[in-house]
Every structure is written in C-alpha cells, then in structure tokens.
Amino acid sequence: VKTIMTGAGPAWMSIGSANGENRSIEAAKSAIHSPMLDVNIEGARGVLLNITGGTNMTLKEVQRAADVIASSVDPDANIIFGMVTDPKMDDEMCVTIIATGLPSIEQMSLNDDGIAEFLRRAISDEADFDLPPFLRPSNRQAS
Template sequence: AAEQAISSQLLDITIDGARGVLFNVTGGSNMTLFEVNQAAAIIRETAHPDVNMIFGAVIDPEMGDEIRVTVIATGFERSGVPRRALERLPRNEKPVPVANTPFSRPSESVSVGAETRFSADAKSASQSPSINTDDLDVPTFLRNRR
C-alpha cells in the first residue's frame, strides 16, 4: 500500500528528496505496528536521507484485511522536474495544428442609467412601514401572530 501511495500515477512529481513527510496508515483491527513500520521504511527509502517523518495509525474495523496509506510530502528542491514532463520527453510526436476559427462576437449589451436602476429602490425606501416601538420587546414571531 505504501509503494502504491508514493508511486501513484495521479502524482505530479515523485517524493524523491522530500524533506518532510506526513503519512497515515489505516487498517483493520488486525493491523500491527510491524506493518506501520514497513510502510515507514518504504517511504523513508524514497525521501531525502534527513527527512522529518511524522506518522499516524488508525484502526478502522470496517477496513478488514485492507490497509490504506496516505502520504503528504513537502520540502522538495526547486530543480525537480515534474513526472508528467519526464513521461513526455522521449516521444517525438508532431503537434497537431489547430484550426484558426474566429470567435463569435459577443452580443451587444444595453446600458441602463444609474437613475433608472435606483429610482425604484429610493421610492420603496421612502415608503417604509411604520414600526410601533412599544412592541419591540415582543419577539417577532409572536408579533406576527397578532
């Protein structure tokens, strides 16, 4: 499970040279500390020799005999090349030309003056309902029942 976590195709880069690793091992009630240690050893081999590793172990009875390893790695050197870029290097494919089609013109917009937009709001604000300040001690839901 640890090898699958660090070599997943979903990763942009490998964890080679990571200086900080946080990992969690989740397994069933029969998971042992030896299995957690094996996962740590596999991850440590791939990371930087001076890696700072922090781990967690969770027992989930619903996992049964399965083990799930979650790895978060940080502290990479800036010169690292993304894995996807490395996979693309050996290929000698020609780029596919893209058709030069013009974009459609946006529809014309109609501008509305500020006076038109806010005149309705000003009228409704000036006609606010009268509030009886004596009833403010009564909760709103009780006032509305009257």
C-alpha cells in the same frame, strides 16, 4: 501539520491501498507511485504519513510501510507519522502521504504532458488575476 507545511513550498498528496499478505509494502508503494502524485517524492524534506488498517493490522506491518516511505524521501526528512485502526477496513491497509520541501519544479521528475510549464505559468508573478481569463491579452482574438 503546521510543522511540515510552514514555509515548505508546494505540497503533494497521495493515497495507496492494498490487501493481502504484503499489503503494507504494496500500499506504501502504491502511494509513492500513485497517478495522483505526478512527481518523484525523492528529496522531500517533510512528510506527513498516515497508515490506516483493520483491527488485524500489526505494528510490524506499520513499520514496513513507514520504512518504504522513509527510504523514498530525503534521508534527513522530518517524517511525522500517524496510525489509525478502523474496523471497517477488514484486510485492507491505506497509506496517505503529504510530501513537502520537494526540489524546484525544474528539478522534479514530471511526466511529459506539459505539467512543468503549466505549473510555471500558474505560479508566475506575471499572471494577471485582476482580469477574468477571457479579457487577458493572451486569450484575445484578433477581429
């Protein structure tokens, strides 16, 4: 975790799961396109990848899921991979991604809901964290 996270900037986490014949590929795609991951992970330079499945999960399925993730990030990305077998998963596979080293906020493919502006304000040095929000100048109402 330290290798991927240290000095890498913001981290984005996503989880995808699937059942059935192509569960490994579908779980990986679901993680990449998850509503939780509101950015494009293309260009990520660090990835923590965990794949969890039942006792019937094969190494070939694990490799397929890892290939989908690897093809979606920077070609030179440092990908640290783990696999867990959980008998409770039955026919389900779950792919968890933590991506770091993403391009700057301006370069990211964010949705149009104002998230980029929200992030800019949230991480700006101009924020006055010593004052509660209702006392900050931008929130005061004229009397």
